[in-house]
Amino acid sequence: MTVYKAPVRDINFVINELLDFNAHYQTIPAGAEATPDMVEAITNEAAKFAEEVLSPLNQIGDEQGCQWNDGEVTTPEGFKEAYKLWVEGGWQGLSHPVEYGGQGLPMSMGLIKSELVGTANWSWGMYPGLSLGAMNTLYVHGTEEQKQLYLSKLCEGTWTGTMCLTEAHCGSDLGQMRSKAEPQEDGSYRITGTKIFISAGEHDFAENIIHIVLARTPGAPEGTKGISLFIVPKFNTTEDGTITDRNGVRCGSIEHKMGIHGNATCVINFDSATGYMLGQENEGLNAMFTFMNTARIGTAIQGLAASELAYQNALPYALDRYSMRSLSGVKNPDKAGDAIIHHPDVRRMLLTARAFAEGGRAMIYDAAKYSDRMVQAETQADRDEAENELGFLTPILKAFLTETGLESASNAMQVFGGHGFIKEHGMEQIYRDARIATMYEGTTGIQAMDLIGRKVVLDGFKLYGGFCKKLYKFGFKNLISGKRRCYSAKLIGYTLSWNWHTIKMVARASRNRDAVGAASYDFLMYSGYLSMAYYWAMMAEVAASKLAEGGDDKAFYEAKLETAEFYFSRLLPRAKGHAGCMNSSTDSVMAMTLDRFTTR
Numbered sequence: 001m002t003v004y005k006a007p008v009r010d011i012n013f014v015i016n017e018l019l020d021f022n023a024h025y026q027t028i029p030a031g032a033e034a035t036p037d038m039v040e041a042i043t044n045e046a047a048k049f050a051e052e053v054l055s056p057l058n059q060i061g062d063e064q065g066c067q068w069n070d071g072e073v074t075t076p077e078g079f080k081e082a083y084k085l086w087v088e089g090g091w092q093g094l095s096h097p098v099e100y101g102g103q104g105l106p107m108s109m110g111l112i113k114s115e116l117v118g119t120a121n122w123s124w125g126m127y128p129g130l131s132l133g134a135m136n137t138l139y140v141h142g143t144e145e146q147k148q149l150y151l152s153k154l155c156e157g158t159w160t161g162t163m164c165l166t167e168a169h170c171g172s173d174l175g176q177m178r179s180k181a182e183p184q185e186d187g188s189y190r191i192t193g194t195k196i197f198i199s200a201g202e203h204d205f206a207e208n209i210i211h212i213v214l215a216r217t218p219g220a221p222e223g224t225k226g227i228s229l230f231i232v233p234k235f236n237t238t239e240d241g242t243i244t245d246r247n248g249v250r251c252g253s254i255e256h257k258m259g260i261h262g263n264a265t266c267v268i269n270f271d272s273a274t275g276y277m278l279g280q281e282n283e284g285l286n287a288m289f290t291f292m293n294t295a296r297i298g299t300a301i302q303g304l305a306a307s308e309l310a311y312q313n314a315l316p317y318a319l320d321r322y323s324m325r326s327l328s329g330v331k332n333p334d335k336a337g338d339a340i341i342h343h344p345d346v347r348r349m350l351l352t353a354r355a356f357a358e359g360g361r362a363m364i365y366d367a368a369k370y371s372d373r374m375v376q377a378e379t380q381a382d383r384d385e386a387e388n389e390l391g392f393l394t395p396i397l398k399a400f401l402t403e404t405g406l407e408s409a410s411n412a413m414q415v416f417g418g419h420g421f422i423k424e425h426g427m428e429q430i431y432r433d434a435r436i437a438t439m440y441e442g443t444t445g446i447q448a449m450d451l452i453g454r455k456v457v458l459d460g461f462k463l464y465g466g467f468c469k470k471l472y473k474f475g476f477k478n479l480i481s482g483k484r485r486c487y488s489a490k491l492i493g494y495t496l497s498w499n500w501h502t503i504k505m506v507a508r509a510s511r512n513r514d515a516v517g518a519a520s521y522d523f524l525m526y527s528g529y530l531s532m533a534y535y536w537a538m539m540a541e542v543a544a545s546k547l548a549e550g551g552d553d554k555a556f557y558e559a560k561l562e563t564a565e566f567y568f569s570r571l572l573p574r575a576k577g578h579a580g581c582m583n584s585s586t587d588s589v590m591a592m593t594l595d596r597f598t599t600r
């Protein structure tokens with residue numbers, strides 16, 4: 001069974017010493033309440049909840065899974081009780097406005113909470129996580145009446161939310177979606193269709209479930225331009241939220257799947273269910289992007305969570321498993337062999353997971369500042385700017401951190417040798433749970449196309465250019481006056497190479513459009529390694545300054561510098577391989593004809 005100890009010291013390093021959340025909070029209205037004492041208290045309480053309530057349920061959730069019986073879903077032992085404590089603690093509305101029953105704290109505080117919860121027990125965390133996405137969508141697109149009714153209940157946690165996009169024939173390509181919404185005289189709609197793979201679609205936690213559903217109105221244009229968004233409650237209610245009768249929504253079955261067994265992945269049938277339009281007709285996909293971007297950052301956290309949990313649980317094993325002698329001389333003379341942590345290859349695996357976890361945390365928490373700015377913006381222009389910046393980072397965070405999370409989980413299993421493959425230690429569960437993260441909320445392939453297509457080329461390189469400027473600014477400043485100038489030099493070099501390869505790829509794409517698709521995965525991975533290098537360079541500067549100042553916590557800062565060195569020496573060079581692949585011939589991918597694929 002895995003254990004979880006919340007990395008509070010590292011979280012505090014990121015929010016206080018690296019990113020100065022306190023200064024950031026002074027620039028947004030919701031930040032007034034988020035004093036350093038308050039942030040610390042909330043982080044500590046969330047850490048306690050994660051360690052003491054959720055972590056012990058992680059293995060139980062995996063073993064028992066969810067049970068479906070005639071449309072009802074029973075969650076694993078202890079899940080429901082943990083959710084009751086969650087609601088009583090007022091956690092669900094932490095980052096939502098006071099007027100809807102929330103605590104009015106910044107969104108970024110919600111992300112810290114999500115990391116702690118998600119690392120302790122990802123399956124459980126998806127129930128409140130999906131609700132958060134529904135809450136954000138309602139907050140941005142709902143009418144005042146909709147917010148008073150649905151958002152208040154969701155903030156309270158007595159109702160939960162879902163996201164109903166996927167249908168059997170389409171997940172990535174939602175333009176093919178077929179669910180229908182028939183307008184009624186009273187202004188409501190009748191929703192009919194079947195959605196599949198709906199996380200937290202049915203369960204025994206809450207009085208009501210609010211499904212946020214994509215469907216088409218009669219005569220709507222084909223493709224993505226004819227999709228609208230609807231609120232469809234499991235139970236109909238009066239305007240004050242009193243439950244009246246069952247709506248035409250039923251859970252047809254739940255999936256039997258590789259991981260996240262504690263979370264119900266449901267087929268949801270809508271049979272003339274009463275629904276209410278959310279936002280404008282035919283603009284549902286845009287409205288849903290609010291939902292998707294928050295959900296995607298949430299999924300990026302799953303990558304970070306996998307790296308963190310994998311590292312934490314592989315480390316004690318590496319310290320206490322003895323095998324052969326160290327190449328540089330005996331380390332444990334009283335044992336028949338040396339602890340495997342003395343072997344460079346085992347260290348490589350541990351440090352890879354550690355570097356991805358700490359680097360990923362810095363990346364996500366910095367992006368969380370944009371979500372604060374987006375939600376708290378006073379003008380539409382400010383909101384658009386923050387949303388665009390976050391939009392640029394989202395595919396990198398989501399795809400790169402989930403890919404690296406999976407690698408960390410695999411490495412941590414490997415540290416255990418054959419014992420990693422059996423259930424006892426829980427390492428294979430981390431891998432199985434993490435595997436979905438590269439698939440849902442837009443697969444790595446879709447994120448890669450989104451990054452290079454919408455966020456770079458169609459944007460006219462504006463966001464890309466702004467991001468590069470940030471990297472160059474930091475790099476050149478610290479190349480002259482920094483404490484780790486070698487990292488700044490590398491950062492500048494890799495950014496220059498990124499620019500060169502991007503230009504080359506776009507030029508090649510003007511001759512062959514498939515060049516973009518063939519390069520997209522490598523482009524995304526390069527972007528990920530480079531972004532993480534920026535944060536590792538910043539972390540190294542902070543750690544080196546702290547050491548120069550003297551004072552406490554020397555070991556923490558030295559370990560930070562050693563991990564930075566590992567990142568720059570052993571992980572960042574992988575980007576060169578991606579650069580090489582990015583601009584290799586498109587024909588190497590596209591030349592094979594379909595008949596030759598089957599000729600073997």
Ligand SMILES: Cc1cc2nc3c(=O)[nH]c(=O)nc-3n(C[C@H](O)[C@H](O)[C@H](O)COP(=O)(O)OP(=O)(O)OC[C@H]3O[C@@H](n4cnc5c(N)ncnc54)[C@H](O)[C@@H]3O)c2cc1C
Binds near residue numbers: 164172
């Ligand atoms: C456990 C679980 C939970 C989920 N939770 C939810 C949920 O709560 N709500 C919800 O609505 N959905 C949910 N999903 C669905 C999930 O988001 C989709 O499965 C995912 O978006 C991929 O869609 P698909 O399965 O239809 O794959 P497809 O879209 O068929 O893709 C198949 C493959 O083709 C690739 N591909 C497709 N088009 C392109 C392209 N243009 N360029 C390059 N590559 C391409 C993809 O990258 C992928 O590798 C969940 C799925 C699972 C398994």
